Amino acid sequence: MEPHADNATTRAVRELRDRLDERLRANDKPGAVRSAVEAVTEGRLDIVTLYRDVLTPLLVDTGAGWQSGQVAVWQEHLASATVRTIVEGLYPEVLKVRAGATPVGRKVLLACPPQETHDLGLRMVSDRFDMGGWTTYFLGADTPVSQIVEAARGLDVDAIVVSSSTHFHRVALRTFLEQLMEGLPGVRVWVGGAAFARDRDWPADELIDLEQVLAHPERWAETTQATDV
Ligand code: B12
Numbered sequence: 001m002e003p004h005a006d007n008a009t010t011r012a013v014r015e016l017r018d019r020l021d022e023r024l025r026a027n028d029k030p031g032a033v034r035s036a037v038e039a040v041t042e043g044r045l046d047i048v049t050l051y052r053d054v055l056t057p058l059l060v061d062t063g064a065g066w067q068s069g070q071v072a073v074w075q076e077h078l079a080s081a082t083v084r085t086i087v088e089g090l091y092p093e094v095l096k097v098r099a100g101a102t103p104v105g106r107k108v109l110l111a112c113p114p115q116e117t118h119d120l121g122l123r124m125v126s127d128r129f130d131m132g133g134w135t136t137y138f139l140g141a142d143t144p145v146s147q148i149v150e151a152a153r154g155l156d157v158d159a160i161v162v163s164s165s166t167h168f169h170r171v172a173l174r175t176f177l178e179q180l181m182e183g184l185p186g187v188r189v190w191v192g193g194a195a196f197a198r199d200r201d202w203p204a205d206e207l208i209d210l211e212q213v214l215a216h217p218e219r220w221a222e223t224t225q226a227t228d229v
Helices: 007-025 029-041 047-067 073-089 091-100 120-131 145-155 167-183 210-215 217-222
Strands: 107-111 135-140 159-163 188-192
Touching (some): 007 029, 007 047, 007 073, 029 047, 029 073, 047 091, 047 120, 073 091, 073 120, 107 145, 120 159, 120 210, 145 167, 159 167, 167 188, 210 217
Parallel strands (some): 107 135, 107 159, 159 188
């Protein structure tokens, strides 16, 4: 959590996380979804805090539990499905924040490369761009390069955001990114995700800091790949 988070927020984060753990242990998806959605609609948590301090750690801890054998695969799937419903259920709240944001006048397409099924993180990133005043097109998991190129041309996007969670996809990811850049001159191609959490050995103009891009959209979206390289 951010150092400036106040006590009420800290308490709301802890209470909601405890509640979600309890509801998931009881396999109670409706109860979990209701608790998370109400925490936002009743003003105890904002969406950024919910994603960063509650839902992301919940998923990471679930993954650790799965790896250590304490959480069954089906329980991990149930937790992921519950988080997805929470995120989708909060989209109207995302649009309310977006309505109050200064429009950036930029369009971004978000997709996972072929064989990458981890799209929940990217889905949250999509909401962050929406709330920052961008126009978003979220395509989700396992998207063929030809379809991304076709969509990006048709939608005339300024940037493509790619998410990778699995290390074993990184060699394929390099080829994928090069195909995207070749097919879409002038379109920014940005990457991020869990695959880069520890090892950040990647071209800096591709591996973006989301907070920096959202804070200075003009600086990031302006320069094109064509003039960069
Ligand atoms: C949920 C989950 C799944 C779900 C995915 C559901 C979905 N649709 O997303 C399912 C069940 C499908 C799944 C499948 C698999 N999984 Co899995 N999964 C997870 C788990 C538990 C959580 C992932 C997650 O949602 N995290 C929370 C999100 C919010 O975090 P995030 O993705 O990192 O995104 C955040 C940031 O990275 C960032 N971000 C994301 N994208 C981008 C992009 C940009 C540009 C920027 C700036 C930022 C950014 O923003 C997000 C919010 O902060 C992780 C455990 C973990 N430690 O993460 C394992 C994990 C990722 N999975 C793993 C594995 C091995 C698999 C499988 C191979 C298992 C199998 N044997 O079948 C398959 C892979 C299938 C495939 N081909 O892709 C491993 C990966 C190991 C590795 N390093 O290579 C992990 C780490 C589990 C583990 N501890 O071993 N998985």
